[in-house]
Amino acid sequence: MNKGCMIVCDGGNGAGKSTVLKSIAQHLQAQGCDLVITREPGGTPIGEKIRDILLSTDCSEMCDVTELMLFAAARAQHVREKIIPAIKLGQVVISDRFDSATVSFQHFARGLPLDLIKMLNEIAIDGFKPNITIILDLDPATGLERVGSRGSQLDRMEKENLEFLRNARKGYLEQAKDDPDHFVVIDASQPLEDVIAEAVKVVDQVVYG
Amino acid sequence: MNKGCMIVCDGGNGAGKSTVLKSIAQHLQAQGCDLVITREPGGTPIGEKIRDILLSTDCSEMCDVTELMLFAAARAQHVREKIIPAIKLGQVVISDRFDSATVSFQHFARGLPLDLIKMLNEIAIDGFKPNITIILDLDPATGLERVGSRGSQLDRMEKENLEFLRNARKGYLEQAKDDPDHFVVIDASQPLEDVIAEAVKVVDQVVYG
Numbered sequence: 132m133n134k135g136c137m138i139v140c141d142g143g144n145g146a147g148k149s150t151v152l153k154s155i156a157q158h159l160q161a162q163g164c165d166l167v168i169t170r171e172p173g174g175t176p177i178g179e180k181i182r183d184i185l186l187s188t189d190c191s192e193m194c195d196v197t198e199l200m201l202f203a204a205a206r207a208q209h210v211r212e213k214i215i216p217a218i219k220l221g222q223v224v225i226s227d228r229f230d231s232a233t234v235s236f237q238h239f240a241r242g243l244p245l246d247l248i249k250m251l252n253e254i255a256i257d258g259f260k261p262n263i264t265i266i267l268d269l270d271p272a273t274g275l276e277r278v279g280s281r282g283s284q285l286d287r288m289e290k291e292n293l294e295f296l297r298n299a300r301k302g303y304l305e306q307a308k309d310d311p312d313h314f315v316v317i318d319a320s321q322p323l324e325d326v327i328a329e330a331v332k333v334v335d336q337v338v339y340g
Numbered sequence: 341m342n343k344g345c346m347i348v349c350d351g352g353n354g355a356g357k358s359t360v361l362k363s364i365a366q367h368l369q370a371q372g373c374d375l376v377i378t379r380e381p382g383g384t385p386i387g388e389k390i391r392d393i394l395l396s397t398d399c400s401e402m403c404d405v406t407e408l409m410l411f412a413a414a415r416a417q418h419v420r421e422k423i424i425p426a427i428k429l430g431q432v433v434i435s436d437r438f439d440s441a442t443v444s445f446q447h448f449a450r451g452l453p454l455d456l457i458k459m460l461n462e463i464a465i466d467g468f469k470p471n472i473t474i475i476l477d478l479d480p481a482t483g484l485e486r487v488g489s490r491g492s493q494l495d496r497m498e499k500e501n502l503e504f505l506r507n508a509r510k511g512y513l514e515q516a517k518d519d520p521d522h523f524v525v526i527d528a529s530q531p532l533e534d535v536i537a538e539a540v541k542v543v544d545q546v547v548y549g
Binding site: 176196254 | 464
């Protein structure tokens with residue numbers, strides 16, 4: 132049995148998180164790894180209901196503080212109901228986004244005070260920390276093009292403007308710079324197979340290193 | 341034009357909040373008062389979606405911290421989108437529950453730390469305070485009987501046991517004792533007309549005093 136751990140894949144929309152996550156999962160499953168694949172906001176039945184509110188384009192009146200508290204509420208449930216129990220069972224948890232996204236989007240992009248965000252994150256995660264957060268780094272203009280080419284409707288967060296997304300990107304890079312033991316940045320403008328190869332290397336180090 | 345103000349009606353389930361609120365509203369409307377009648381959790385389209393999650397019996401897995409953050413998220417939206425703008429317009433806001441309920445239920449009944457609750461309330465309400473909170477005080481056993489006789493399905497919070505409700509009641513009484521300028525306790529075991537008469541007197545003092 133592996134030691135339980137948590138790997139987060141994060142970054143701007145269109146950076147390839149879903150594809151990279153799927154490849155990481157296939158790689159680990161092929162080695163018989165006991166996986167829990169999850170996402171934020173969401174990951175639990177209650178969290179998914181909160182996700183619906185956060186991403187609904189009906190909710191354009193949402194205040195920044197409301198948004199922050201909803202992310203924190205979903206995360207509190209996610210950590211207690213799903214992540215910690217899985218790790219205790221020795222499972223490997225892979226999450227599409229986690230607390231790093233709140234710091235990037237709600238502080239660097241929305242401008243809410245960093246202290247407030249860190250405090251709410253701390254209450255939500257109660258001392259827990261992912262083993263590694265992989266940031267897929269991409270120019271938001273390229274990311275938006277990729278999201279647009281999917282042809283699906285944009286959600287409330289994806290409708291934000293380019294400056295907002297550039298500030299969020301800056302937030303990811305700064306977090307990675309400040310905590311190199313828990314963050315790895317991968318250049319997501321590379322060919323997809325190179326991005327995946329880099330990500331798999333990072334994951335192997337965490338799970339088997 | 342009256343000066344805008346906010347009156348909260350709070351207390352355990354079955355204490356008569358809805359009936360008393362309706363009577364207060366009729367009394368003020370008869371005098372040409374410009375009213376906004378609202379409730380917590382809820383009061384805005386986003387808040388009502390959050391209310392659905394909070395009260396749904398599907399959500400029995402909800403952690404205490406998640407619950408607290410959802411109440412705070414709904415309140416943050418309520419204050420910014422509805423309450424403050426109404427008060428600025430000189431309207432009288434009457435709310436079925438507000439921050440006092442979170443202190444009673446999440447601290448005194450659930451046992452979450454008071455500091456944490458006060459901090460989240462403070463972030464949610466951003467320095468705002470209702471002019472008066474009327475507590476309808478009733479023995480929870482009597483309250484439960486009244487709720488039961490309505491014949492409607494109990495929501496997630498109403499399904500809590502008697503000890504939980506007794507602790508919440510204690511919380512209301514302690515808050516009122518600690519802040520007599522902002523709280524009034526009315527004995528809700530009296531005949532309804534007496535409860536209403538007392539409440540109307542308090543409201544007149546706030547609106548016209």
